[in-house]
Amino acid sequence: MDEQTEAEPHLFFKVSTALKRVIGRDLITDDLVAVFELVKNGFDAKAQRVELVFEDDRLLIIDDGKGMSLDDIERKWLFVAYSAKRDGTEDDGYRDRIGASRTYAGSKGVGRFSCDRLGRLLKMQTRRSSEMVEVLDVDWQDFERDALEEFKDVGVAHSEATHFELPKGVDAPKSGTVLEISGLREPWTRDKLLRLRTALAKLINPFGQTNDRFEVIIRAEAEEKQDAIERRNWAGEGTALSVVNGPVANFIFDTLKDKTTHLEVWLSEDGKELHSVLTDRGAVIYEIQEPSEFPLLVGSSFRCNLYYLNRSAKATFARRMGMPSTQFGSVFLFKNGFRIFPIGEMGVDTFRIDRRKAQGYNRFLGTRDIIGRIDVSGSDEVFRESTSRDQGLIETPAYQQMDICFDTKCFRRLERYVVGVNWQDQLDLDVDDISRLQGDTAAARITAIVSQLAGTEGVKLVRYNHDLVRILNERSAAFKETLTSLEILARKANDPELLADIGAASKRFDELQRAEASAREAADRERDARREAERIAAEAQFRAEVSTSRLEEERKRNLFLTSLSSLDRETVEILHHQIVIHAAAINEIINGQFDRLRDGGVPTADDLFSVLENISFQNRKVLSIARFATKANFRLESETIDADIAGYIEDYICEVAPMFSEAGIRIIVSSSATKLERRFKPIEVAILVDNLVSNASRAEATEIKFTLAQPNPRELLVSVEDDGRGFPAELDLSRVYEKGFTTSTGSGLGLYHVAQILDGMRGAITAERRDRGAHFTIRIKG
Structure with a gap:
């Protein structure tokens, strides 16, 4: 019996032609994902440029990568599920023109079957430099005739050519690959092409931080007329994602850095330390470093960029990109420079951000409030992409540590600053500079956050903003508390x-x-x-x-x-x-x-x-x-009262201020405000009005006008304008509220006191240059 067993031959698997459909159309259920896969193949082939050409019933994907020889086609491209990227032989005998360190976007060995998802027929033209063009013709329907037929028994037509056969006006690369897909399974409408452009903008490094020069260009002649109309309508802005033709590019994120709150966190080269820098509208708030708690991220080059989108940033985004930020997405994950789909898509809550936001009103950030990117690099063993291509990454131990690092060191730290500082001041949500952070109230909040972070075990404070993390005025309500925070910070920073x-x-x-x-x-x-x-x-x-x-x-x-x-x-x-x-x-x-x-x-x-x-x-x-x-x-039984501040200001200006204004200045008041009930100190509001009148008088004004309005029931707007000398052209208007700053013979305290009073009332004042005189806008929230 033993001898008979040893003599029996081995049995072998047979592969049905039905496998083609399993790893093609059945696996890739979305045309955009199919294009992703083929663009990523161009990137992995060391291409600097991938061109997508759309015609009536065909799509061409052209890259200028290293191309393939006939031997490559036989040993690699026709070898189902084989990946030379995975076994390390992809670069054998090829001198990388771009950079030896470029990593791969894919390594599963089945991306080529994305062609089946897009169309019935494939004509592949490919060549290495100075070689003949190798041509393959594939009819994917040949693999669907009989499920009992073996995969290896279906032939693929091969021929050679001396040059690439391309549409008129498309330049042929010296080397590379052309995938011509015809018999398209679905039409490519303008809306679908725009969705592809948006998706590619997120696929290929939208944050502008890659060192690789890689460009994707879309050509669709049928859409050029409508593109021209869009460009005229948007007058140069908002066309990035509203036209079909041209290079796929994003310029928005560099613009956002100076308009909103931005946190960047990255792992040191040796993987031992995490570095973090928080900036708010271009001003560095703090920079810290701390020991990394994530050993499995060593060698991953982990980096995270998060942006909080205030109202100003959202408006900028929509204006520049031609679409709301919520439709663009939230936090994207990139592995080896390419996006992992669908993480970051609208409605996809991979990092449980919206689930947490639902736990409390105005306490947590949601995916609608932020946009950002996580970058990691590594092999499939470390960060493994789901074979289904639209399920993100498999939760390996390294992925789990990356998830925790993002949540605790990135997202929650940005959230603490935004909720604790930006959200506490409704007026701050509309401005794209740090003027609202310069008052004592905001400075106290920022100081508390920075000092608490600096007091955390193991955290080293590298630098912080001395203009915002500072000693407050002695009259500030938060003075004593802030001194305690500053003392902790000063001792930690030595x-x-x-x-x-x-x-x-x-x-x-x-x-x-x-x-x-x-x-x-x-x-x-x-x-x-x-x-x-x-x-x-x-x-x-x-x-x-x-x-x-x-x-x-x-x-x-x-x-x-x-x-x-x-x-x-x-x-x-x-x-x-x-x-x-x-x-x-x-x-x-x-x-x-x-x-x-x-x-x-x-x-x-x-x-x-x-x-x-x-x-x-x-x-x-x-x-x-x-x-x-x-x-x-006026009832002065209490220093602070609850009353109609709009009515109080109007009455004070009408009845009291003119009696004591400087000689020779006329005071005018006009009000369309109805009523704004809130708590305030009447004497301080009187000082505010008096100081503005006094300033106008010293600027040789003969008239000052106060105009009160209510843009909404919870806000009072006071416009103050005079006909005096105004502001010198060389003057930085942000300095007029500094203690002691003056352009006249005064003490330099008038506008400082005005700004200080308004800061304590959750209000704001801004100065503007006019052709004549000075102009101030005061905003007070109810």
Whole structure:
């Protein structure tokens, strides 16, 4: 029995011609994916250029790669599922013209059967340099006659030619391959060609970071007339994806870097460290490096670029690309320089971004909010593409680590900044510069994020933005908290100069707090003593004045009254108390400096400027209260009130400001605003108006106009324009809000205080040049 077993011959598999359909049309169910595969084959053949030519019933895919000899065709192209790229023999005997390090986009050995998906007939012309053109003619239907027929028994016609046979106007490459597919299975309409162009734009490095020179060009003569119309309609913009003909290219991402928030994360060459740089509209926020926690990514050249799309960036994208960003896609995955389909497509949530966003409103980013790219390189053993070609990558251990790295080191860090900084300021969503980040409120948020990151174990802070991560004004609500964050950062960065500045700022803050507390105590004592002395003598008369009719009149009156005699005793007392508080605060600040000088302390220029700025602000409050006391009867029982800010500003400008404006300047107010209820400090809003009027007067204006409008129920727009000297041509307008900056003989604090007040109100001010005078736009959210 044993002898008989040994004598029996081996059995062998036979391959049915039906395999062609299994790995062709049945496997590749989308024409765009089929074109992807054939373009990728051109890339792998070292082509610098692939041209797609569409005619009535045929499609030509022409590359200028290394081409194939007859031996290559027999040993490789006709060998089903064999991949010379996978076994490392693809480059034998070929000197790479582009770069020896170029990796391969595919390695499954079945991409050639994409031709079957596209059309019934294939004519392949190919040659190596200085050799004859080898020609194959394939009728894919020959493989479908009988499923019992073996694959190897179906012949493929072969011939030779001296030159490539190409359509008129198409240049023949010196070497390369031409795939002429006819008997197309589906028509290529304009809409389908545009979808192909969009898909190819995402397939071939849309972020412009490859070192390989690789170009894809589409030619469709039948669409040239409509393309010309599109170019005229878009006037040079938005044509990237709205015309069919021409090179497939993307220029949008370099543009986006300066218009929105961008995070780039990459693995060092040795794979031991992760580097991260966060920029916001062109300004570097921070750069860090940390040990990599992902050993399986060593050698993968992992790199991730993520962009947050604010409203400005989305508008730019649509204008330049001719389509909304949501239709373009979200986070794409590229392996060896080519896109893995369908990751990043609209509605494909590979990285669970939208699933997480659904867990809370306004807490998480979604795929509609971001666009980006992950790059990895490596063999199929490390990052294995699904054979079905439209299922992304198989979840190998390396893929799982890449997924975690993207989620924890890339996406969530961008999300924390965007949600914690950009989303906290509704006005910031519409601007494409960092003007909204320069106020104390945004600086406090940025400082908290950077300091927390710097305090993370193992994280090294390489650099950070000193203009945005900074010491705030002592009056800022977040001053104390920010000092603590800055101290952590300074110690981590080993920055003794910053530590010294923090100490000085802390001392100034304590002095200011003591001065304000002392001032309030003094004012309270003075008020209590006066009240007690007057109580007995005035009690009867005071009660008689508070009648029912007067109480009703008080409820109905406007914020401002036109007669000084209508001020009641209580209002005068409140105004007097407020003046005492701020005057006493000024006195305490000055006395504090006297004490410091007596003790031998010499203030620095920064210390002195800070002290004078605080005195100036307290003095402006006194002036504003004095104006109220003379003209207004506004309820000042509380420093902060809930009221209609639109009505308050209009009333103040109409009734109070003109009485105290500089001599010779006319104040005009026009309002179409209805009502915007919100919390605000009336004295600070008064200072805002007064400072703008004062600035106009110093610029020799004879007239200043305030125009109030409401673009929506939750926003107030105040346009301020004067007929003064305006801004010098050489002046950087972003500097006019800097503390101490002035173009006149003033202190340089007026517009600084205006910007500071608005920042605390979630508002904004922007300056514009006009032919005559200065123009400001103020936006306040409800």
